[in-house]
Amino acid sequence: MKKSSLIGWQFILLPSALIMLFSFYPMIQSFILSFESGKGNVSEFVGLGNYTRLLSDPIFRQALFNTILYLIIQVPIMLFLGLIIAHLLNAPKLKFKGFYRTAIFLPCVTSLVSYSILFKSIFAVDGIFNKLLLNMHIINEPIAWLMDPVWARVVIILAITWRWTGYNMIFYLSAMQNIDPSIYEAASIDGASKLRQFFSITIPMVKPIILFTAIISTNGTLQLFDEVVNITNGGPGNSTMTISQYIYNLSFVYTPNFGYAATVSYAIVIIVAILAFLQMKVGGDKK
Amino acid sequence: MRALGTFFKHAFLIAASVISLFPFVWMLIGMTNTSSDIVKGKFSIGSEFTNNISKLFDAAPVGSAFMNSVYISVIGTVLTLLLCSIAGYGFEIYRTKGTDRLFSVLLLSMMMPFAAIMIPLFKLFSGWGLLNSALAVILPTMTTAFMIFFFLQNTKSFPRELLQAGRVDGLNELKLFTRVYMPTMKPTYAAAAIITFMANWNNFLWPLIALRTQEQKTLPLVVSSLASSYNPDYGIIMVAIVITTIPTVLIFFLLQKQFVQGMLGSVK
Numbered sequence: 001m002k003k004s005s006l007i008g009w010q011f012i013l014l015p016s017a018l019i020m021l022f023s024f025y026p027m028i029q030s031f032i033l034s035f036e037s038g039k040g041n042v043s044e045f046v047g048l049g050n051y052t053r054l055l056s057d058p059i060f061r062q063a064l065f066n067t068i069l070y071l072i073i074q075v076p077i078m079l080f081l082g083l084i085i086a087h088l089l090n091a092p093k094l095k096f097k098g099f100y101r102t103a104i105f106l107p108c109v110t111s112l113v114s115y116s117i118l119f120k121s122i123f124a125v126d127g128i129f130n131k132l133l134l135n136m137h138i139i140n141e142p143i144a145w146l147m148d149p150v151w152a153r154v155v156i157i158l159a160i161t162w163r164w165t166g167y168n169m170i171f172y173l174s175a176m177q178n179i180d181p182s183i184y185e186a187a188s189i190d191g192a193s194k195l196r197q198f199f200s201i202t203i204p205m206v207k208p209i210i211l212f213t214a215i216i217s218t219n220g221t222l223q224l225f226d227e228v229v230n231i232t233n234g235g236p237g238n239s240t241m242t243i244s245q246y247i248y249n250l251s252f253v254y255t256p257n258f259g260y261a262a263t264v265s266y267a268i269v270i271i272v273a274i275l276a277f278l279q280m281k282v283g284g285d286k287k
Numbered sequence: 288m289r290a291l292g293t294f295f296k297h298a299f300l301i302a303a304s305v306i307s308l309f310p311f312v313w314m315l316i317g318m319t320n321t322s323s324d325i326v327k328g329k330f331s332i333g334s335e336f337t338n339n340i341s342k343l344f345d346a347a348p349v350g351s352a353f354m355n356s357v358y359i360s361v362i363g364t365v366l367t368l369l370l371c372s373i374a375g376y377g378f379e380i381y382r383t384k385g386t387d388r389l390f391s392v393l394l395l396s397m398m399m400p401f402a403a404i405m406i407p408l409f410k411l412f413s414g415w416g417l418l419n420s421a422l423a424v425i426l427p428t429m430t431t432a433f434m435i436f437f438f439l440q441n442t443k444s445f446p447r448e449l450l451q452a453g454r455v456d457g458l459n460e461l462k463l464f465t466r467v468y469m470p471t472m473k474p475t476y477a478a479a480a481i482i483t484f485m486a487n488w489n490n491f492l493w494p495l496i497a498l499r500t501q502e503q504k505t506l507p508l509v510v511s512s513l514a515s516s517y518n519p520d521y522g523i524i525m526v527a528i529v530i531t532t533i534p535t536v537l538i539f540f541l542l543q544k545q546f547v548q549g550m551l552g553s554v555k
Contacts, residue, residue: 008381015374016389018430022408023396029407079412085303088296096297101544103304106311109535113488113507114528117514118310118478121317121521123324128313128328166307167550174551223400225490232513243404244492251406251495258406265403 033262040058041227043259050178050263060264062238063246066153070242071221076156079213081165083206086172087198092181101173105166112163116230119159122145149239153231159227164220168213175206222268243268296443314532326519328347343523347509348501349530354533356505359494360487366429367483368476374430375438376468382448390439393432397456401492423497423523424505428487434479438524441475442468478549481542485535506531 034050036043054060088094089101107115122129123145130142145151179202187197201208225244226236234241234249241249243264250261317325320333338510343349377392412423445468469476487517491507494495498504504512539546 005381005383006383006384008377010468011377011381011464012374012386012389014371015430015435016393018370018426019393019396019432022427022430023399023432025301026404026407026411027399029402029410033406080338082527085300088300089493090298094296094298100300100304104300104307106536106539109485109532109539110310111491111507111510111512111531111535113489114531115310117510117524117528118314120514121524122310122313122325126327128330131328162306162310162496170550172548174547193464219398219400223402225402230514233515244400247402247405248492248496251409262403262406264404265400268400270522273399274400 030262030265034261034266036259036262037257038259039255039257041219050260053260054263054267057242059238059245059246063241063243064267065223066240067224067242068276069153070157070160070224073216075214075217077157077166078161079168079210079217081161082144082168082213083172083203083210085165086169086176087202089169090176100223101170104164105170107163107165108167110163110222113230114228115163116159119155119162120231146232147236149236152240153176154234156227156231159231160224161222164217168217171209172206175209176202179205211282216230218275219272221270231257295512304501311532314525314528318523318524320522322521322523325525331373339522339526341522343526346520346523346529349506349527351502351510352504352506352509354419355503356488359505360484361431362421363425363487364483366425367431368435368479370430371434371479372438372469372472372476373464374435375440375442376464377475378435379439379442379445381449389433391432393435395518396432397436401478405493408493418497419499419503424494428448428490428493429459434483437479438475439525441472445471456483470498474548475547477542477545481538481546482549484538488535 012013032167033043033046035047037046037050038044073209085100085104091097091099093101110118121127121181123151124130125142125144125147130139131140184197185199194198223244224242225248226244228240228242229248232240234245243262247261247265250264298415313330316330318333318339319336320329322332340401361394378386408427409418412418412426417423417426449467449471450463451462458466489507491511494505494508495511498508506527510531513524513527
């Protein structure tokens, strides 16, 4: 018994040590750094100085606002779209099912950088999307998508939705395929409409998966970086900047201030911790 | 009524498919056009394809970036599979209260935002003099709690009788892992390999910080820097994007089943 547990530790020791070194150690270092300020590697202890600066930092507020905006608008739209598509694809006799599934999933294999730049070119002022809208007489003059604070955010939300809807759809589809068809048959006999069946059977049955995808997407959106950097680079002004990009800029674009950047990064840590706590509460009640 | 419903279903799914596929068509057409035609929304095949290719190879070290991406992604994937499968196996097969506790601590790392660890990580690697090397990209990304969790979950369905049989045959504990577990778990390894390779191939933020010179850059870094110049040439960017996308699309079509399995593997 003793011997076998010792062997077990030999298997897990090195990988665990690596995670400690490359995740936990930096996390603690970052916390210590958040009480220091200065340029580059020269820094001094400033106590809570960075934290008071954070509270009155307009760029931080903007980045926080943007990040939360992407979160509360984009994630629900995407998850709902994914659910609808999965539901449609789950119909047993649907034709061209394989084609639809593959086509809608395909965006997931593109790199975040590549698809971001594709979107940037599609949404150019004289670009193909404006041309399409003009031809369809939806707009009378081209929209400067990426030069306008509101439209630029819309483009970023559209882009992320394009990239990740299929990804979530696959999770839902596999969960829906595990639902016993006889439940639907019984519901039909009882006279429940298709719409009623979707909300009263399908949604409750895949709820755990919805929660799972919601956690994954929330985590991803809070760390949003690649898209914003490559589509708008945070602009116009700082109107599309996310917290991750602000941290990157503070460390590697502006005159580096690692201490303050670390403080900003702990803002995400706190948000993640709060959300995790809330999700645990929600998940815990179910059990 | 029924036919109408089917019609709307297909109309919706066709629209979703067209939107999903459009950017792929857009980049293929874009490869053959000039930059100014692309930003003017020209949607027909042009004659600039060969020109764009030669301009791209003059403008950026695409060849070496491709090789860097292959090197980092392949070595990184092999190391990830080894380290995380060993740990997943250990945590499940030799499970004790102590290992369970350690594992739940490791899971916390999944919630740590990368932005919160990247500065100390940068300082760590700069202190070791390892910045600007493939090692700097591979080391921090090769062991993840997520992948350990993935192997742990899949090990639950591994038939343990095989281990007993192996012990009777006189195999030691390490050989049980390499000779019995690894061959049996091939499908799990395949699925893990695909999603890890994709993540490595597409990784952007950490390579952006860790790799500072042109010669060391990976494909996403080259594509990004081409596009962020003051006057980007979209013709050559489209070629670079296609080069970046071909390997992942190929893997997807060749190994679609394992790919989806890999994605879903952790929620079983």
